[in-house]
Amino acid sequence: MGEDMNPEEMKEMEQKVIGMCICLSCPTYVQGADPIGYCFPTIGKNVKIVEEDQCICLACPVFAQQSLTKTFFCTRGSEKEQKGGA
Ligand code: SF4
Ligand code: SF4
Numbered sequence: 001m002g003e004d005m006n007p008e009e010m011k012e013m014e015q016k017v018i019g020m021c022i023c024l025s026c027p028t029y030v031q032g033a034d035p036i037g038y039c040f041p042t043i044g045k046n047v048k049i050v051e052e053d054q055c056i057c058l059a060c061p062v063f064a065q066q067s068l069t070k071t072f073f074c075t076r077g078s079e080k081e082q083k084g085g086a
Contacts, residue, residue, distance in 0.1 A: 014042050022060045027053040028074065038073035039066070041080040049074045 005013060018037040023029050029036075033048035039062060055071040057063050070082040 010042060014040055017043075017062050017066075020060065020062050020065075022056060023074065026056045028055060028072070033074065037062075038077075039063075039068055039070075039079050041078045041085070044073070044078040044081055045076060046074050 014037065017040045018035055021036045021038075023036040023038065028049060028051070030046075030048045033046040035043055037043045038046060039057065052072055052075050057068065057071050057073065062068070066079070068079050070076065070079050073079065073082075076082055
């Protein structure tokens with residue numbers, strides 16, 4: 001995700017992901033752990049979230065749309081990071 005995008009397109013995509021993100025309804029989410037959209041490469045893990053409960057990413061429209069394979073992006077890093085990318 002995001003490999004062939006220029007910085008402007010990345011920013012646009014990032015905003016779309018944040019808009020669709022359902023992390024705010026997740027039991028693992030901690031208030032103030034912004035920005036959400038942790039799966040996206042420009043966002044990734046958040047230092048405020050340390051305890052993993054459930055991950056509801058599978059129910060998020062972004063998960064299917066971006067063909068994501070990982071979960072717990074907030075604690076383990078973006079899809080790209082978890083796959084060994086930057
Ligand atoms: S897949 Fe997870 S981290 Fe990514 S936008 Fe959806 S709920 Fe947020
Ligand atoms: S990335 Fe997964 S575990 Fe973390 S807040 Fe979002 S839905 Fe919950």
